[in-house]
Amino acid sequence: MRVAILGAGFFGFHIAHQLERRYPGIEVEIFEKDARPLRGAGTHNQCRLHMGFHYPRSGYTIYQSIMGFDRFVAEYGEFLSDVGDNLYAVRHDGLVSVEAYLAVMDAFHLRYETVPVSPDLFRDPDGIGVVLRVPERSIDVQSVRERLAGRVAARLHTWCRIDEIDAARGMLRSGSQLFGPFDYIVNASYTDPNLGLPENLHFAIKWELTALVLATTSLAPDAAVTIMDGEYVSVYPAYGGMHTLSSVAHTPIRRYTTRDEMIADYPRRLELANRAGAEAAIADDVARHLNVQHDTKELWVTAKTKLATDMGDSRVTEVRRHDRLFSVLCGKIDAVFEASDTILQEMTWPIPPDSPQASVTPDSAMAASLRTP
Numbered sequence: 027m028r029v030a031i032l033g034a035g036f037f038g039f040h041i042a043h044q045l046e047r048r049y050p051g052i053e054v055e056i057f058e059k060d061a062r063p064l065r066g067a068g069t070h071n072q073c074r075l076h077m078g079f080h081y082p083r084s085g086y087t088i089y090q091s092i093m094g095f096d097r098f099v100a101e102y103g104e105f106l107s108d109v110g111d112n113l114y115a116v117r118h119d120g121l122v123s124v125e126a127y128l129a130v131m132d133a134f135h136l137r138y139e140t141v142p143v144s145p146d147l148f149r150d151p152d153g154i155g156v157v158l159r160v161p162e163r164s165i166d167v168q169s170v171r172e173r174l175a176g177r178v179a180a181r182l183h184t185w186c187r188i189d190e191i192d193a194a195r196g197m198l199r200s201g202s203q204l205f206g207p208f209d210y211i212v213n214a215s216y217t218d219p220n221l222g223l224p225e226n227l228h229f230a231i232k233w234e235l236t237a238l239v240l241a242t243t244s245l246a247p248d249a250a251v252t253i254m255d256g257e258y259v260s261v262y263p264a265y266g267g268m269h270t271l272s273s274v275a276h277t278p279i280r281r282y283t284t285r286d287e288m289i290a291d292y293p294r295r296l297e298l299a300n301r302a303g304a305e306a307a308i309a310d311d312v313a314r315h316l317n318v319q320h321d322t323k324e325l326w327v328t329a330k331t332k333l334a335t336d337m338g339d340s341r342v343t344e345v346r347r348h349d350r351l352f353s354v355l356c357g358k359i360d361a362v363f364e365a366s367d368t369i370l371q372e373m374t375w376p377i378p379p380d381s382p383q384a385s386v387t388p389d390s391a392m393a394a395s396l397r398t399p
């Protein structure tokens with residue numbers, strides 16, 4: 027059995043690992059557009075292993091986080107750290123009231139304790155309605171970069187952007203090169219989930235270039251603060267005692283309605299972030315809300331995929347199937363099992379003789395049927 031995976035990110039490696047476990051002897055090939063694996067949003071993010079506290083306006087996102095959390099801890103515990111003092115502050119002027127926030131968290135039976143609003147930490151303690159201490163954890167993305175790829179036997183093709191997928195024949199095109207036939211293809215590219223899907227199955231999405239500040243801060247290494255829910259800020263542990271600083275207003279530096287516009291900007295993303303003054307804007311916003319000093323170590327700039335239709339800040343993970351292709355909308359890292367479970371449930375091997383996929387014979391006509399540049 028041969029499977030191709032687009033994208034050497036967290037989702038790509040996770041799905042490869044689950045497939046190799048299920049089908050011993052399987053040949054998995056991962057196609058990555060960049061020079062190195064694990065350099066996208068999967069390892070340049072807020073490093074938060076969500077339980078749902080971040081999503082009071084999306085019950086389904088909370089549900090996926092709850093379903094994913096324990097399995098993620100069991101499988102990827104080596105990459106996780108406890109965040110002993112992990113605070114979520116809910117402001118009176120946020121998008122959800124304090125009462126509504128607590129009601130949602132209680133409805134999902136999420137565990138937390140309420141703690142006093144510290145005037146030493148919050149610049150506007152009177153604006154805060156409640157502070158919760160929660161048991162969410164932190165993902166050490168540095169270790170993920172170093173070790174996740176070692177879990178799989180898959181062959182990795184780097185510098186290999188996939189431009190076209192022929193889902194019926196299990197073929198891929200990268201420039202003038204063709205790869206395949208594969209029995210199945212999994213698109214875990216995060217930014218390109220509509221590649222190879224017919225229009226009626228397209229995910230309605232939009233894209234952003236986003237910036238986060240990686241810094242040493244005056245917070246303890248195992249302390250985190252997130253202010254909910256609206257244009258607020260967050261300081262969250264990353265690795266090596268550092269934190270990421272993010273700001274809902276300034277972390278998105280550019281928004282796109284088409285993938286091509288975003289792809290065109292991606293190579294000069296750092297320049298664009300610097301031109302937008304992203305680092306200072308994020309730091310100033312954090313300093314406006316929190317008494318936290320910081321010393322910047324790096325600016326992370328990466329692409330983000332969001333649902334265009336979203337009104338409630340949802341980050342759902344969903345898989346759509348077309349012929350031999352499974353395409354993943356990668357919402358958050360805690361939901362990797364949501365994606366791999368769906369794929370494993372749907373994938374059959376050997377492909378039954380009466381299935382439409384079984385009737386496809388790879389021959390030279392297949393190559394001709396793919397548009398070549």
Ligand SMILES: Cc1cc2nc3c(=O)[nH]c(=O)nc-3n(C[C@H](O)[C@H](O)[C@H](O)COP(=O)(O)OP(=O)(O)OC[C@H]3O[C@@H](n4cnc5c(N)ncnc54)[C@H](O)[C@@H]3O)c2cc1C
Pocket residue numbers: 032033034035036037038057058059060063064065066067068069070071072073074075076186187188189214215216217218236237238277328329330331356357358359360
């Ligand atoms: C600023 C920010 C903060 C976030 N914070 C969190 C958080 O705290 N917790 C959380 O759970 N989630 C968070 N997320 C979301 C999370 O990062 C993503 O849902 C998830 O990482 C996406 O899956 P991935 O890791 O596989 O993506 P990526 O790491 O982006 O991997 C996808 C790979 O596919 C490659 N690729 C793309 N197109 C092609 C193509 N056509 N051909 C070949 N290769 C291709 C890319 O180069 C990339 O390496 C955050 C995202 C952003 C942007």
